Amino acid sequence: MTYVYTVIAFGLIYTMLALGLNLQMGFTGIINFGYVAFVAIGAYTSALLTVDLHWPLLAGWAAGAALAALASYPLGLLTIRLGGDYFAVVTLGFSELALLVVLNERQLTHGAIGITGIHRPFAALGPHLSAPLALLTIAALTAFTAYLIWQIGHSPLGRLLRAIQANESAAQALGKNTVGYKVLVLVVGSAIAGLAGALYAHWVQYISPDQFSPDVTFNTFIALILGGVGSLLGPVIGAFVLIFFLQGSIVLQDYVHIFSANQQSALRFMIIGLALVLLIVFRPEGIMGRMKSRRSRRSADVS
Amino acid sequence: MIAELAQHIVDGVVLGAILALPALGLALVWRIAGFPHLAHGSLMTIAAYAAWLAAGVWHLPLPLAVLFGLAISAATGVGMHLGVYRYLAGRPMLNLFIASIGVELFLRYGVIFSFGSDFQTFPLPAERGVRLGLVVVRPLDLVLLGVAFGALLGVWWMFRGTQIGRRMRAVSDNPFLARLSGISPARIHLAMWILVSVLAGAAGILLGARNVISPTLGWDVLLLAFAAAIFGGISNPFGAAVGAFLMGLVSQLGIMWIPTSYEEGIAFFLIMIVLLVRPRGLFGEAVRA
Numbered sequence A: 001m002t003y004v005y006t007v008i009a010f011g012l013i014y015t016m017l018a019l020g021l022n023l024q025m026g027f028t029g030i031i032n033f034g035y036v037a038f039v040a041i042g043a044y045t046s047a048l049l050t051v052d053l054h055w056p057l058l059a060g061w062a063a064g065a066a067l068a069a070l071a072s073y074p075l076g077l078l079t080i081r082l083g084g085d086y087f088a089v090v091t092l093g094f095s096e097l098a099l100l101v102v103l104n105e106r107q108l109t110h111g112a113i114g115i116t117g118i119h120r121p122f123a124a125l126g127p128h129l130s131a132p133l134a135l136l137t138i139a140a141l142t143a144f145t146a147y148l149i150w151q152i153g154h155s156p157l158g159r160l161l162r163a164i165q166a167n168e169s170a171a172q173a174l175g176k177n178t179v180g181y182k183v184l185v186l187v188v189g190s191a192i193a194g195l196a197g198a199l200y201a202h203w204v205q206y207i208s209p210d211q212f213s214p215d216v217t218f219n220t221f222i223a224l225i226l227g228g229v230g231s232l233l234g235p236v237i238g239a240f241v242l243i244f245f246l247q248g249s250i251v252l253q254d255y256v257h258i259f260s261a262n263q264q265s266a267l268r269f270m271i272i273g274l275a276l277v278l279l280i281v282f283r284p285e286g287i288m289g290r291m292k293s294r295r296s297r298r299s300a301d302v303s
Numbered sequence B: 001m002i003a004e005l006a007q008h009i010v011d012g013v014v015l016g017a018i019l020a021l022p023a024l025g026l027a028l029v030w031r032i033a034g035f036p037h038l039a040h041g042s043l044m045t046i047a048a049y050a051a052w053l054a055a056g057v058w059h060l061p062l063p064l065a066v067l068f069g070l071a072i073s074a075a076t077g078v079g080m081h082l083g084v085y086r087y088l089a090g091r092p093m094l095n096l097f098i099a100s101i102g103v104e105l106f107l108r109y110g111v112i113f114s115f116g117s118d119f120q121t122f123p124l125p126a127e128r129g130v131r132l133g134l135v136v137v138r139p140l141d142l143v144l145l146g147v148a149f150g151a152l153l154g155v156w157w158m159f160r161g162t163q164i165g166r167r168m169r170a171v172s173d174n175p176f177l178a179r180l181s182g183i184s185p186a187r188i189h190l191a192m193w194i195l196v197s198v199l200a201g202a203a204g205i206l207l208g209a210r211n212v213i214s215p216t217l218g219w220d221v222l223l224l225a226f227a228a229a230i231f232g233g234i235s236n237p238f239g240a241a242v243g244a245f246l247m248g249l250v251s252q253l254g255i256m257w258i259p260t261s262y263e264e265g266i267a268f269f270l271i272m273i274v275l276l277v278r279p280r281g282l283f284g285e286a287v288r289a
Helices: A002-027 A035-051 A057-079 A084-104 A127-153 A156-166 A168-173 A178-204 A214-227 A234-255 A261-282 A287-291 A294-302 B002-032 B040-057 B062-083 B093-115 B139-161 B163-173 B175-180 B185-210 B217-232 B237-254 B260-277
Strands: B130-132 B135-137
Touching (some): A002 A156, A002 A178, A002 A234, A035 A057, A035 A178, A057 A084, A057 B260, A084 B093, A084 B217, A084 B260, A127 A156, A127 A178, A156 A168, A214 A234, A214 A261, A214 B093, A261 B093, B002 B135, B002 B139, B002 B163, B002 B185, B002 B237, B040 B062, B040 B217, B139 B163, B139 B185, B139 B237, B163 B185, B185 B217, B217 B237
Antiparallel strands (some): B130 B135
16 A cells, blocks of 8 residues: 555656646746756755754745745746757756755765655654655645646736747747746746655655656656646646556566566666657657647647 | 876866767757757767677777777667657757657666676776876877877868768758758768767777776766867857867866866856857857757
């Protein structure tokens, strides 16, 4: 049962990550390849505040989201005007730098050893009650995030963001401060990533730098593309398909012994890479793409 | 102090020479195929492993092993192009970019699947540093510098003196005009992928010989190579090569004051500063739309 909880919790956390990335990439066309940096900032902020400074849990989560947002603001101001390809490389560099800081600033972040003893929500109620209740909390926050994004998507702001994605110069010509809105989207998406990171830290109760490699960014992109970029339900489906595949192949490892454990985990990532390539070549609009009209399919292509 | 400075300068030039090859390739792919190629590191890694397999396991002579490594990386590059990127020509940059992540994951974990994640080393004779004035140089580094400069000169000659090279430059400058002049993009793309794969493969083998061979050999220097390419200017492949030498120098001189573990961080700051002050890079001609 514990295992089922964990699969669902990871699915929800990846849903939240994909929702934040969808706001940036799907709605606005910002290609943030340093996404994991903001997840890490959220996770570490909340873990350090609650473990080392004994802050209450909710304050830790809020601080995690806030600090992730705060870190993205100067980065956005400095780099959002760059072309999409430059921005992607710069953000990838940013996430590598964040990882280096976490690894090297041992006094602050505990370095490669990581942080242990992070509390789950409702830990006082004992392991049998705390797991489902923590899961419900994560589910509620994910649902709230989805609702928030859905609201943004159907508001005038959402239309403006799609306009920026479709043709930024045209939006500028209409007098819109497109740079300001892009920074705003980067900040909001990073706050969501930070919150998801904090939830992750408090679910697994132990974090270390190797959990925040660029693979997390890539997985989120895969979840989003799998589900359908720019669609509202897509991130949920993509995230759960990805997690079922990842966790399912780990379970399979216990029963099938053709390859060594190392080879099996390598094979898992080979399949993910191959799936990503096939998806981009044959179905860039994702699983949910079929339901959309041809026009919106083309705009998904533009992203 | 002076000796230390000189030593860092030598190390910087050597690092720059290694970075110059993938940086030049990244700039060419970025210009001609139109996207930042994230799987470039895999080309380096695969060449290093192939050469190691030939030299260390099959006990082939070293020159043959190197040729085998280069052939495998060229085949891999052509395979990427024909198997994946060719189908995405004309699609938005993001599609190609993300496809290249898929290719990178597939190849990197393919290497781990085949060879495990342990480090490997080339069966090279033990060497002693040679004292040249103030500095001590490994003989291998001299070979490395020679190969890197030779390769750069070769590419320069190819771009100036051969038809395929001139056509490649034409497509890189202005694909539309090149097409109007009757240059077939398909052949140029193919030639470009062979060229950049061989360059990356050579860098991978050299890096593997200098340090160790690991599944993330290429990925670990990819960001530095990107930084070098952006630093020198994507629009000018030789700017990217010069950028690589500057990157090498700055990062090796930087570690005199900044902890070694932040070497990659220096690259990041350099990209940021260059992009803010001069978005087209040091030697770039125009901002690409």
